[in-house]
Amino acid sequence: MNRRDALRLLATGAALQLAPGNLLAALREARALLGTQTTVHTLDLHQHATVTAIAELIIPRTDTPGATDVRVTEFIDLIVTEWYDVEERTHFLNGLADVDVRTQALFGRNFVDSSPGQQTQILTVLGQQMAEEANALQDHARQYQDSPPEPNKNFYYMVRGLTLRGYYTSEAGATRELDFQIVPGRFNGCVDVRASREDREN
Amino acid sequence: MRDEKTYDAIVIGSGMTGGWAAKELTENGLKTLVLEAGRSIVPEEDYVEHVPPWEVKFRGMRDRHRQLEDQPIQSTCYACDEWSAKFFVSDKEHPYTTEPGKPFRWIRGRQVGGRSIMWGRQVYRWSDLDFEANLRQGIAIDWPIRYADIAPWYDYVEDFIGISGEALGLSQLPDSKFLPPMQLNCAEMAVRDAIARHFGGERVLTIGRVAILTKDHRERAACHYCGPCERGCITRSYFSSLNATLPAAEKTGRMTLRPHSVVHSVSFDRRTRRATGVRVIDAKTRAISEFHGKLIFLCASALESVRILFNSATSEFSNGLANSSGELGHNLMDHVKGGGAGAFIPGGQDQVVFGRRPNGIYIPRFRNVKTKQVEFLRGYGFQGGGDREGWERGIAQTGFGPEFKKSLSRPGPWRFTFNGYGECLPNHDNYAELDKEKADAWGIPVLKIHCAFGENEYAIRKDMSIAAAEMLAAAGARDIEPFTDDDPPGFSIHEMGTARMGRDPKTSVLNSYNQAHDVKNLFITDGGAMVSSSCVNPSLTYMALTARACDYAVQQMKRGDL
Numbered sequence: 001m002n003r004r005d006a007l008r009l010l011a012t013g014a015a016l017q018l019a020p021g022n023l024l025a026a027l028r029e030a031r032a033l034l035g036t037q038t039t040v041h042t043l044d045l046h047q048h049a050t051v052t053a054i055a056e057l058i059i060p061r062t063d064t065p066g067a068t069d070v071r072v073t074e075f076i077d078l079i080v081t082e083w084y085d086v087e088e089r090t091h092f093l094n095g096l097a098d099v100d101v102r103t104q105a106l107f108g109r110n111f112v113d114s115s116p117g118q119q120t121q122i123l124t125v126l127g128q129q130m131a132e133e134a135n136a137l138q139d140h141a142r143q144y145q146d147s148p149p150e151p152n153k154n155f156y157y158m159v160r161g162l163t164l165r166g167y168y169t170s171e172a173g174a175t176r177e178l179d180f181q182i183v184p185g186r187f188n189g190c191v192d193v194r195a196s197r198e199d200r201e202n
Numbered sequence: 203m204r205d206e207k208t209y210d211a212i213v214i215g216s217g218m219t220g221g222w223a224a225k226e227l228t229e230n231g232l233k234t235l236v237l238e239a240g241r242s243i244v245p246e247e248d249y250v251e252h253v254p255p256w257e258v259k260f261r262g263m264r265d266r267h268r269q270l271e272d273q274p275i276q277s278t279c280y281a282c283d284e285w286s287a288k289f290f291v292s293d294k295e296h297p298y299t300t301e302p303g304k305p306f307r308w309i310r311g312r313q314v315g316g317r318s319i320m321w322g323r324q325v326y327r328w329s330d331l332d333f334e335a336n337l338r339q340g341i342a343i344d345w346p347i348r349y350a351d352i353a354p355w356y357d358y359v360e361d362f363i364g365i366s367g368e369a370l371g372l373s374q375l376p377d378s379k380f381l382p383p384m385q386l387n388c389a390e391m392a393v394r395d396a397i398a399r400h401f402g403g404e405r406v407l408t409i410g411r412v413a414i415l416t417k418d419h420r421e422r423a424a425c426h427y428c429g430p431c432e433r434g435c436i437t438r439s440y441f442s443s444l445n446a447t448l449p450a451a452e453k454t455g456r457m458t459l460r461p462h463s464v465v466h467s468v469s470f471d472r473r474t475r476r477a478t479g480v481r482v483i484d485a486k487t488r489a490i491s492e493f494h495g496k497l498i499f500l501c502a503s504a505l506e507s508v509r510i511l512f513n514s515a516t517s518e519f520s521n522g523l524a525n526s527s528g529e530l531g532h533n534l535m536d537h538v539k540g541g542g543a544g545a546f547i548p549g550g551q552d553q554v555v556f557g558r559r560p561n562g563i564y565i566p567r568f569r570n571v572k573t574k575q576v577e578f579l580r581g582y583g584f585q586g587g588g589d590r591e592g593w594e595r596g597i598a599q600t601g602f603g604p605e606f607k608k609s610l611s612r613p614g615p616w617r618f619t620f621n622g623y624g625e626c627l628p629n630h631d632n633y634a635e636l637d638k639e640k641a642d643a644w645g646i647p648v649l650k651i652h653c654a655f656g657e658n659e660y661a662i663r664k665d666m667s668i669a670a671a672e673m674l675a676a677a678g679a680r681d682i683e684p685f686t687d688d689d690p691p692g693f694s695i696h697e698m699g700t701a702r703m704g705r706d707p708k709t710s711v712l713n714s715y716n717q718a719h720d721v722k723n724l725f726i727t728d729g730g731a732m733v734s735s736s737c738v739n740p741s742l743t744y745m746a747l748t749a750r751a752c753d754y755a756v757q758q759m760k761r762g763d764l
Contacts, residue, residue, distance in 0.1 A: 057602055058607075062608070083266050083267070085267075157597065165261055168592075169261040174254065174256065182254055183252065186557055187556065188385065189555055191555070192553060193554050
C-alpha cells in the first residue's frame with residue numbers, strides 16, 4: 001500500500017469493504033504511512049467506541065456540542081498512545097476492559113450495547129468508587145492548572161480528566177461552552193456574570 | 203557576513219541586563235558587540251501567546267516524554283509549558299552538577315532576549331532597609347551603595363520600561379514611577395479590605411507592580427490581557443530586552459548582535475591589567491574565534507558569568523579571572539519560597555473577571571519593619587491572588603450528563619492563594635565552582651553548585667504559611683490550607699550574589715559601580731553583583747545597576763581612565 005492508497009482507504013470508507021479481521025491491520029498500515037495524520041493509535045474499534053460512549057455520557061451534546069462532536073476520543077487515544085507511560089497505558093486499557101466486565105456481569109452485554117439507563121448505572125458506580133479512593137488518599141495537593149497530572153490509578157478519574165480536557169480545550173468547548181476569547185482586549189476585575197456575557201456579545 | 207573583530211565594547215548576554223548594557227553603551231556612542239549563546243528570536247514566528255490550546259498537540263499537557271528526556275529540570279518551571287518550552291534550555295546540552303542531598307534548580311533560557319522573554323515581570327525597588335541590613339546585623343559585608351545612589355537609576359529605567367502599579371508611600375518598598383495600576387478582582391478587594399481592618403495598616407494588599415503597560419508607552423502598546431506573557435507578546439506590552447532595549451540599541455546603528463556565540467572565556471593581558479577580548483565558540487559550527495573590546499560587560503546571569511570567569515583562569519588568577527578575593531562564585535542566594543496558604547473565599551457567585559490579567563497581588567514585607575521578629579532576620583513578601591475555579595474542578599467530581607456539563611460552563615468558587623518570597627542570607631558556604639569532570643555540549647566545563655537554605659530561610663518559610671493563613675482567616679475564607687513545600691534553592695529563579703560588590707578588594711569582586719577590582723575594564727552587572735538578596739524580585743535592581751555601571755564606564759572612558 002502506498003501513501004495515496006492509504007489516504008484513499010481512510011478517506012473514502014473503502015476500508016469497510018474489508019473483512020473485520022483485516023480491517024484493523026489495513027488501518028494500522030495506513031496510519032503508519034500517514035504518520036501524525038492518523039486519528040486512531042492504540043484503541044481498537046471496540047475500545048474507541050466504548051471510550052466515545054463514556055465521554056459522551058460525561059459531556060453530552062446539548063444546545064452546545066458534546067464530547068463526540070469535538071472528537072474527544074481522538075485526543076484520549078493520543079494521550080494513551082504518546083503521553084502515558086507503559087504502566088498508565090496498561091492501567092487505562094485494563095480499566096476500560098473492566099467496564100465491559102461489569103456490564104457483562106450485570107446485564108449480559110458490553111457497555112456500548114447496554115441501555116442508557118444501564119450505562120448511567122455503571123458510571124454512577126465508577127464515580128462512587130473513585131470518590132472512595134480519593135477520600136482514602138486524602139490527597140489535597142493542588143497543582144498548577146497546566147502541569148501534568150500525577151499518574152492516577154483510577155480508570156474513571158483518568159478518563160474523566162482526559163474527557164474534560166479534550167472537550168474544554170477544543171475550539172467549540174472553549175469558545176462556545178466557555179467564554180474563552182484569545183484576545184479579550186481589556187481587563188475588568190469584578191463584573192456581573194450577565195454583564196460579562198453581554199460584554200462578550202458586543 | 204564579514205565578522206568585525208574589534209569593538210569599543212563587548213556585552214556578553216542579551217537578556218535582562220545585556221539588553222540594557224547594549225542600549226546604554228550604543229546610545230553613548232560605543233560600537234558594541236552583543237554576544238548571545240542561543241538563537242535569534244523572530245517575534246512574528248516565535249511568539250505563541252495567541253496560539254489557542256486546540257492548536258497544540260497535547261492541549262497544554264506538554265510533550266511529557268520529550269520533557270522528561272530533554273528538560274527534566276527546566277520543565278519544573280510553570281512557564282516551561284507546551285508553548286514556551288522552546289525558550290528553555292535542553293538540560294542534556296546544558297548540564298550542571300550538585301552535591302548529593304543539596305539540590306539546586308537552575309532554570310535557564312538561551313536565546314536573544316534570554317530569560318527576559320519568559321520572566322515573571324514583577325518589579326520592586328529596594329530600600330535602605332535592604333541596603334543597610336548586612337551592616338546593621340554584621341552579616342557578610344556592607345553594600346557599597348545606598349538607596350540614594352540607585353534611586354535616580356530606578357527612575358531612569360522605569361521611565362523607559364513602563365511599570366504599572368499603585369503608589370503606597372511605604373518606606374520598605376519605595377514607589378516606582380507608575381503607569382495606572384491593573385485592577386484587583388472581587389475576591390482580592392474583599393481580602394484587601396479584611397486585611398486593612400485586621401492588621402492595623404501593618405499588612406497591605408496591593409496589585410502587583412509589573413513591567414506591563416496599562417497604557418501605550420514609548421511606542422509600545424498597552425496590554426490586551428490575553429494572559430500568558432511567557433509565550434511572548436506581539437504588541438510588546440511587557441518589557442523584555444527583545445521587546446524594548448535591543449530595538450533601542452539597534453536603532454543607534456552601533457550594535458552588532460551575534461547569536462549562536464557561546465562565550466568560552468575572557469582573555470586578559472598581564473602587562474596592561476586589562477581584559478582584551480572574548481573567546482567564542484560558534485554554537486553551530488564549533489569554530490572558535492576571538493573578539494576584542496576596550497570594555498567587557500558580563501551580563502550572562504549570576505552563574506553563567508562566573509562560569510566564564512572560572513574558565514578564564516590565568517597563572518595569576520588561577521581560581522578565576524578577577525578573583526583575587528576568592529569570593530567569585532560564593533555567596534550564592536535565591537529567594538526562599540514554598541510557604542503560603544490557599545483557601546476558598548465565600549460569596550461572589552454572580553461576579554466574574556473579564557480578560558486574563560497577567561499579574562497578581564502583592565503584600566509588601568511586614569516582618570522586621572516596624573516591629574522586630576525574634577524567630578528570624580529580615581522578611582518576605584507575598585504574591586498570589588484570587589480566581590474562580592475552572593472546568594478542572596469537574597474531574598474529581600462524580601457528576602456527568604447535561605446538568606454536570608451546565609455546572610461546569612459557569613466558573614466555580616473563588617479560590618485564593620498566597621505564595622511567600624523570602625530573603626535569603628548571604629552565606630560563603632553556598633557557592634559554585636567548576637566541575638572539571640563534566641563539560642557541556644560545546645566542551646566547556648560546567649558548574650558544580652553547592653547550595654542549601656539555612657535555619658533563617660526555613661524559619662521564614664514556616665512563618666509565611668502561618669501569616670498567610672491568618673490573613674485568609676481574617677477574610678472569612680474556608681478550607682484554609684497552609685503549606686510549606688520544600689522548594690530547593692534556585693527555584694525562585696532569582697539566583698544572585700556570586701560576584702558581589704564591596705568597598706574592599708580583599709572581600710569583594712566588584713566595586714560600587716560593578717567594576718571588577720582586579721580588571722578595570724571588566725564589569726559584571728547581572729545578579730552576580732548583589733551583596734544581599736532583599737525579598738523582592740530583583741530584575742529592576744539589576745537593570746538600574748546596569749544602566750548606572752554603563753554611565754560610569756562611559757565617563758571613565760571619556761576621561762581616559764579606561
